[in-house]
Amino acid sequence: MKAIVIGAGIGGLSAAVxxxxxxxxxxxxxxxxxxKPVGxxxxxxxxxxxxxxxxxxxxxxxxFGGPLRRMAYRDFRSGENMTQFSLAPLIxxxxxxxxPVSRAELQRxxxxxxxxxxxxxxxxxxxxEEDADGVTVWFTDGSHSxxxxxxxxxTPQRRYAGYVNWNGLVEIDEALAPGDQWTTFVGEGKRVSLMPVSAGRFYFFFDVPLPAGLAEDRDTLRADLSRYFAGWAxxxxxxxxxxxPQTTxxxxxxxxxxxxxxxxxxxALLGDAGHSTTPDIGQGGCAAMERESLTRQAGYAGILARLADVVAALIVRGWVACGCGNATGWVQVLRDPRLAKxxxxxxxRPGVNWKVEDLAREAGLSRSLFAERFLxxxxxxxAxxxxxxxxxxAVQYITHEGQALEKVAFSLGYQSLAAFSRAFKRITGQPPGALRATAR
Incomplete structure (x- = not known):
């Protein structure tokens, strides 16, 4: 058995290891x-x-991890703390x-x-390409997958989040912020942040709401930032x-x-290829590490033929092994053997017109308890x-297997092509005939 990883970023290398x-x-x-790491x-x-x-x-x-012990949010004009808290309870x-770590050092x-x-x-x-004897391809080839x-x-479209981010590294200076604290100045819909990394450095970033596509000019960067943040602390x-400016x-x-x-x-889509997010919650890299670290768990070999089952099962086992708190969402589903059934x-059997009571019977639960736990x-x-x-x-059957629409509809439990077409358009935003035309 051979796996192929497309992309040598954080997620790809985690998967490979x-x-x-x-x-x-x-x-x-x-x-x-x-x-060349981005950011x-x-x-x-x-x-x-x-x-x-x-x-x-x-x-x-x-x-290479920086000494992060506290976080604080400060008023953009006065520079006074609006809130400050220790990370000791989390630790x-x-x-x-x-x-917090330099991307270049982590990548290296x-x-x-x-x-x-x-x-x-x-x-x-x-x-x-894939056939019955094809290799398994794992890929994390990034947000431009x-x-x-x-x-x-x-082809899903990338969405502009509405702001531009400038980031880089500077030496830690207590006149900027405490060296063991992630400090963020906020106001006017903008923010400036300083986070300690290794070797006595701050990672910094500026976020400014701006239209997409503006030209970049490093020669005017300081002047531009001074204008955007005029009157700030x-x-x-x-x-x-x-x-x-040359390294920002x-x-x-x-x-x-x-x-x-x-x-x-x-x-399988993994890393940014599967969940390309904005950096606002600080979990993009962690999510990639989580998913890719799961493969080491015991018991996966017997179900490798069903890659979807593998990914799901390994996610559960990785969370349990890493002790990452209470499982929620799909992790909770798969940890709950009744819901998993x-x-x-x-x-x-996706073509069966499953009713809640039928699924509850599969799970060994009452109808009301099953519906509550599932939701x-x-x-x-x-439903x-x-x-x-x-x-x-249906998307797979139409685009990759070339099945007739009537066959797809009936195989998935619909009594008429019209009923299937309505459901398909409601979920995907386009009629199945349009998808079939583009797939040819």
Whole structure:
């Protein structure tokens, strides 16, 4: 068995390490000839730190993680604390400290851990093919994923989040902020933030609401930031004066509307390819680490033929092993053997017109208790879940298998093509005939 990882970013390298440690032969391909991390630093919270330790890379976090002990939000004009709190309760509860780390250092150390010479750089994916004897392809080829449309059956559009981010590194200076505190100045719909990383440095960023597509001019960066942040507190002005325009990154922030389908056959979307988010919640990298660290868990080999089942089961086991708190959402579903039985029944026989009482019987629960637990765990109803499952399958049957629409409709439990078409358009936003036309 061989796995192929497309993308040597944080998620891709985490996946490669996990697969290798599980005894699976793995090749890593990267489109660019040289890795140049986007953004100067990343906040790795205890869930990500634990996953890195789980993969044998805990020393990287301890060595290169900054001394983050507190957080504070400050008024943009006065510079006074609006709130300040210690991270000690978080550290005590999770048993791990957060580790803000330079992206360049994290990327370098992960590449070295995997083996830089083992990554095939300059290899860009152009298409994906699969047959009955095909290899399993794991890919995390980023928010510009070339394989995402192949898995989904359509090309999701990246969404501009409405703001531009400038970020970089400066030396820690107590006149800017305490060296063990993540400090954020907020006001006027903008923010300025300083987060300690290793080697006596702050990671900084400025966020400004601006139209997309404006030209970048490093020669005017200080003047531009001074204009955007005129009247802000003295530490903000001092930071603008201290930064190096030539090493400051400028990023127009985008994300992608979440989608439920992450797997097609032997191909799985992971990392930014599967969940490209804005950096606002500080969990993009941690989410990739979590997903990719799961592969080391015991008991996965017997179900590798069903890649969707593998991904789901490994997510559960990774959360349990990493001790990342109470499971919620799909983790809760899969940890609940009764709900899992009902989910499995729908996936095995999507053409059955499952009623709540039928699924409750599969789960061994009363109708009311099953409906309540299903909604609490998934955020949707059994009927809605079944419809969305059917439409995901329909996309695959239409675009990749070329099945006739009538056959698709009846195989998924619809008594007429019209009823199927209405449901398909309601869920996907387009009639099945239009999808079929684009797939030809």
């Amino acid at each position: 996990a697969l290798k440690q599980s005894g699976i032969d793995c090749d890593v391909y990267e489109a660019v000839k040289e890795i 100067a630093a990343i906040s790795v919270w205890p869930n990500g730190v634990k996953c890195m330790a789980h993969l044998g890379m805990g020393d990287i976090m301890e060595t 005590e509860r999770t048993g791990s400290r957060p580790c 150390e992960m590449l070295d851990y995997w083996g830089r010479d083992s990554v095939q750089f300059g290899k860009r994916v152009t298409r994906c 070339a394989l995402r449309p192949w898995v989904l059956g359509f 003295p530490p903000v002005q001092k930071l603008i004066a201290a930064l190096d 990154n400028r990023i127009e922030i985008h994300d992608i509307e979440p989608f439920s389908r992450l797997v097609r056959g032997r191909v 009902a989910i499995y029944a729908m996936h095995q 609490a765990a998934t955020g949707t109803t059994p 809605r879940y079944l419809t969305e499952l059917r439409m995901r399958l």
